Amino acid sequence: MMGEFDAIRPYADAEVPAVLNRLLTDDAFLDILTHFRFPRLAGSLGWLLKPLIAYRLRLEFRGVASVAALQDKVECYVDQTIERATDGVTYSGVEHLKAGSAYLFLANHRDIVMDPAFVNYAVYHAGLPTPRIAIGDNLLQKPFVSDLMRLNKSFIVHRSLSGRREKLAAYQLLSAYINHSIRNDRESIWIAQAEGRAKDGDDRTDSAILKMFHMSRKNEAFAEVIRELNLTPVSISYEYDPCDHAKARELFTRASTGSYAKAPGEDDQSIALGITGYKGRVHVHFGEPVSAGLEDSKQLALEMDKHILSGYRLFPAHYLAYAMWAERDPALNVPSAAQLFPAEELAAAETEWQKRLNGCPAEQQPYLVLQYATPVRNQYRVKAGLPL
Structure with missing residues (x-):
């Protein structure tokens, strides 16, 4: 083993079986898997499902001896x-x-x-x-x-x-x-x-x-x-x-x-x-x-x-957000989403984008817009050779 890197390095092939074994007896891990697999039943029937999941995984990962x-x-x-x-x-x-x-x-x-x-x-x-x-x-x-x-x-x-x-x-x-x-x-x-x-x-x-x-x-x-x-x-x-x-x-x-x-x-x-x-x-x-x-x-x-x-890669939602961003840069030549994307693709994006805006409290919306608009500003600044 490399020794000096033991505290931070990934596991080596030789360690895989023992670590897998440890995971499959870890209660917290099996708990999460049970909730993920059976969200409705995990609470009442967790005691029954957990050993079954562990058994299934043991079968599935039997013989796995390398990363x-x-x-x-x-x-x-x-x-x-x-x-x-x-x-x-x-x-x-x-x-x-x-x-x-x-x-x-x-x-x-x-x-x-x-x-x-x-x-x-x-x-x-x-x-x-x-x-x-x-x-x-x-x-x-x-x-x-x-x-x-x-x-x-x-x-x-x-x-x-x-x-x-x-x-x-x-x-x-x-x-x-x-x-x-x-x-x-x-x-x-x-x-x-x-x-x-x-x-x-x-x-x-x-x-x-x-x-x-x-x-x-x-x-x-x-x-x-x-x-x-x-x-x-x-x-x-x-x-x-x-x-x-x-x-x-x-x-x-x-x-x-x-x-x-x-x-x-x-x-x-x-x-x-x-x-x-x-x-x-x-x-x-x-x-x-x-x-x-x-x-x-x-x-x-x-x-x-x-x-x-x-x-x-900028998607339609990025351009839609940029168009409504209060801090967009007037010096940048950014086309509209309609100039770049086919009508069908754009319509789907407008529906999804609107849904996201509607699901966000009004006072937080500018921060939602910011996340999608910033990559547009940054990319067009790079294209124009402007300082970031």
């Missing part, structure tokens, strides 16, 4: 979830990815679980190995969640440390792990461009994350390290965000009271809604590894933004 075998088994469930909650997933730029190469995918971040899941989906269906996924320890409150994520090639980013020293050590370890994964293990990495989701739709790269990639190789030139890591911009766009009302409420509360306190279990609810809620169409775009702006982290962040924002 790849586990991902193959789980793939049909992922596909089913995607089919139920979307109107289809498309991807572009996958042809740039070469078999046998490892990439550091830096992506915009809208949904806790589904962002990396859609990237995995695209890469898996292109016949390439799926990336290892960076996930914040703030989301791993329950041991079974940690087990599940680490079985699925996730590694842990320690975010909840408060001391400066501990933070520094955690970043140093993370940097070393990412470099080791790409250079030694030839395994790709997925990481979000900033900590936390862009709840206002404003996707920006945090230069501190780019600096972190270089931390463990301080004695080498920044540009050289980044070039070697194959830093690749990824844009994920959802036609509709299942969590958009919750995000609007949070933005409104912050704006009107100055702060926002998460309710207990709020992250769990966001995760569940993000997975099962209706997303319309989803598009994932892979850019080519970045070769410009490598001189320093601030410059590189701007370069990544340009790629991520221009690769973002």
Whole structure:
């Protein structure tokens, strides 16, 4: 075993059977599965259903002894979830990815679980190995969640440390792990461009994350390290965000009271809604590894933004929101939705968009509009060569 990375790395093949066994005896995990599978009966008949579900899963996962075998088994469930909650997933730029190469995918971040899941989906269906996924320890409150994520090639980013020293050590370890994964293990990495989701739709790269990639190789030139890591911009766009009302409420509360306190279990609810809620169409775009702006982290962040924002697919709802946005930019030449989309597609979008507006309290609506309108402004600014 690698030793120094044990506290954060994903599980290795040899560990899979024991972890699966642990999961299938975890009461909290079986409880969630029972509620998910039988929402009406879970309360009264949970005691009977739980052992049955555990038995079924044991049969199904018997003989699974590697991460790849586990991902193959789980793939049909992922596909089913995607089919139920979307109107289809498309991807572009996958042809740039070469078999046998490892990439550091830096992506915009809208949904806790589904962002990396859609990237995995695209890469898996292109016949390439799926990336290892960076996930914040703030989301791993329950041991079974940690087990599940680490079985699925996730590694842990320690975010909840408060001391400066501990933070520094955690970043140093993370940097070393990412470099080791790409250079030694030839395994790709997925990481979000900033900590936390862009709840206002404003996707920006945090230069501190780019600096972190270089931390463990301080004695080498920044540009050289980044070039070697194959830093690749990824844009994920959802036609509709299942969590958009919750995000609007949070933005409104912050704006009107100055702060926002998460309710207990709020992250769990966001995760569940993000997975099962209706997303319309989803598009994932892979850019080519970045070769410009490598001189320093601030410059590189701007370069990544340009790629991520221009690769973002804008849907009719984005243009509808932009047209009604009080803060739209008159200097930008943004066409109307009617100029860009066929009548039938537009009519469907107008109905869905209106439904979303109607379901949102009037005082929170500007924050709903903001989420969908901002990507339009950002993309047209990049197109016009204007500063972001």
